[in-house]
Amino acid sequence: MTRYFFQITNGAPHKDDVGEELANDHAAWIAAKRLARDIEDSLELDGRWNLEVRDGIGPVCSITIESKKLR
Template sequence: MPRYFFNVFYGRTTTDHVGEEFPDQDATWKEATVLAGQILQGLHGDLVPGREWRVEVTDEFGNRLFILRIHAEVP
């Protein structure tokens, strides 16, 4: 089963060195959206305007497959 890695960027980089196995990219996408929601919830409202927050999903060869990006701003 392929292994996928979920790297988080928000002020600093949190690199996933372990990864997780999923049967396909659809299952990986679903996990990425769940993970992103959980991490954002864990910020407890501390997302800072003007800074980008993102999760990048890569495959076992380092190819970027998905990027979930949140950019908070004050109009």
């Protein structure tokens, strides 16, 4: 099992110091998608947030969501 950390940035970084033990990178990707669904309501118009998944070596994957007002 590997410990993965989920770092969220939406104007200010929110560092995950605890992490979660998961079986592999694919399991971390599934957890990241679930977390993205949980926090999507916090996205403001013309906002942006990024979720980066890291392990002990470095970045594994990321999800970025951005909204733009078009008129």
